Amino acid sequence: MKIIATDRKGAEHVIEGRDGWSVMEMLRDAGLPVAAECGGACACATCHVYVNDGWYEKLSPPSDAEVDMLDMALAVEPNSRLSCQIVCAEALDGIKVTVAPE
């Protein structure tokens, strides 16, 4: 599956997603500036992304823990998610995300 990620400067990156890995890991491995300070434990809100173009609705809804942790993210929008909580799968081929501001 492919992830179409927009960085903070507006540049688009097409990243290969590994089944079962988190979108955060894919963005980080591709060199995008995702701090992911807690390493993917849903404990820091520094892997915050916006999920675009109707993809938000296709994701399984955020857990209570993720909703709580998003309270610590900056510039939260209705399509905000923590990318460590989105798991790559074929059904998400072509998912569009934008890295949120720091």
Next chain:
Amino acid sequence: MASGLEKLADGRWRLKTDAGTELIAPVIVIAAGGGSFVPKRPPVPHIEAYEDRGDGVGVHYAVRKMDAFRGKNIVIAGGGDSALDWTINLAPLAKSLTLVHHRDGFRAAQHSVNQMRELEREGKVKFHVASVKQLHGEHGKLTGVTLSGADKKEWQLETDAFLPFFGLTIKLGPIAEFGLNLHENLIPVDTAKFESMTPGIFAIGDINSYPGKLKLILSGFHEAALMAQAAFHICKPNEKLRFQYTTSSSSLQKKLGVHA
């Protein structure tokens, strides 16, 4: 916190802290992890211009003197315990207090949420599902904020103090100014001594980088042991380093307080 580092004529180092303390040592070991925890700064244009403008006015990431906020128009942003606690504590003092959060729900303790809702019912606190988009003022004196609601409608609010509470993040801080040839905010070291490019300055743990680096506590201990061996020779150039084990060395056991 360490704020400056300079080399003395005799080869030792002088480290200064932001509290004005000076420390002189033959060796510096940086074990700073990813840096230090600092409050998250919301992505509002020119927010820095309103920071450190004195008690009770401008942008604050913590409250030191509550009384400084008496009679002020206050805007608080966030949905955690800090945001709610300060909403509850400052509401009785403030001229006006507005809490903004991106959703009509809070991760803060339920008791605090109930208290905030009660203050809202009494008209002592205004709550909006909104975010602060702009700050207004002149020469660092905050006079207002522009809020943007869930429907993207924007409005202005007279504001003396803006208090964002979005938790902490890790920033490298003054280490970046120590002249250590940082590579992507990490200090390159050799793997025999864990010394940086600058002789006498070592770096261990998450802050360093070398081929094969793994960010594990296990690796940190290994790095510390090798660093200590190398640092010993700088600290005590005329002494022989005696390699010993805690299982058999009574002098080590004595130092550790586990001597039989």
